[in-house]
Amino acid sequence: MRFLSERRLDDGILEREFTLGDIPGILWTPGTTPAxxxxxxxxxGLPMADPRLQARARYTAAQGYAVATIDAAxxxxxxxxxxxxxxxxELRRAMRAGEPADEILESVVGPMVENAAPDWRTTLDALLExxxxxGPVGYSGGWTALGIRLAVTEPRITAAGFFAGGYVPRAQREEARQVTIPLLYLLQWDDRGNPRQRAxxxxxxxxxxEKTLHANLGGHTGTPWFELEDGCRFLDRHLK
Structure with a gap:
């Protein structure tokens, strides 16, 4: 793992960009370590240009966690x-038009999960060095299909927070039955991109x-801030 940049943020969090082979990533760490x-x-894409994702990472790190994200394959x-x-x-076009998208989804997301999961496991190995x-390790993110695969195959992950989850390939819908770690599952009730009943x-x-469902009114990006606070309390119960 090679660190490319380093900056100390106003809240005391250390933010570093890194590469691991051809995998780019970002690591945020609090002042107290190990975390x-x-x-x-x-x-x-990495969240440097997305204020919502940056805020999630920085808030979580400020609660005493090391937070990492990567661009997987x-x-x-x-x-x-x-x-x-x-x-x-084609997937974006079909979803905008309200057309059936299951088979296109399988052709896009299924291979992405297969290719991305090894990159995340490789990164996890390097981070824990x-x-x-x-450890213990938690998972948090809107890519539910990947989270399911990691929850099933990676024993070091002991709790997970998933966002939405309406569009998940068949393989991961089947693997969901094998997920046994504690879960916090967030659903935006009016999220057109994640069909409610499928979620x-x-x-x-x-x-x-132990699995908890929190549903809130609003679209895909309307998750209330207090859910991030609740999410960190969920992590506290299982990782600290």
């Missing part, structure tokens, strides 16, 4: 084939004995 590690996923600015780009364009990070069905499918 429990939270993997904060996305699939639309196929995400952000990492290379994609012409066929992948065409499939993504740093003196400022420690509810996925929540029902999880095998966890």
């Amino acid at each position: 429990p590690l939270v993997l904060m996923s996305h699939n639309n 196929g995400c952000g600015d990492r290379p994609r084939s012409a066929a992948d780009e065409q499939a993504r364009t 740093l003196p400022e990070t420690a 509810l069905d996925l929540f029902d499918a999880f095998g966890s004995k």
Whole structure:
């Protein structure tokens, strides 16, 4: 792991950009170390230009966590084939038009999960070798399909917070029954990009004995700030 930049933020959080092979990422750490590690996923590029994602990471780090995110294979600015780009364009078009998108979704998200999960596990290995990070490990993010795969295959992850989850490939909908770690599941009631009933069905499918559903009115980006506060309290119960 090679750190490319370092800056101390006003709230005392240390923010560092890094690369691990061809994997780019960002690590936020609090003043107290070692800190429990939270993997904060996305699939639309590193959050430096997204104030919402930056705020989530910085707030979580300020609560005493090391927070890491990466551009896994196929995400952000990492290379994609012409066929992948065409499939993504078709998926966006179908969703805007309200057309059935399940098969296009399978062709886009399914391979992304298969390719991204190894990058996240490689990153987790490297992060836990740093003196400022420690287990147990949590997962938090809007990429529910990836979170399901990691929750099933990565025993170091002991709790997870998922956002939405309406569009999840068939493989991960089946794997959800194998997820047994504590879950906090957030649903925006009016999120056109994540069909409500499918999200509810996925929540029902999880095998966890401790799983909590929080539903709020509003669209995809309207999750109330207090859910971030509740999410950190959820992490406190299971990681500290």
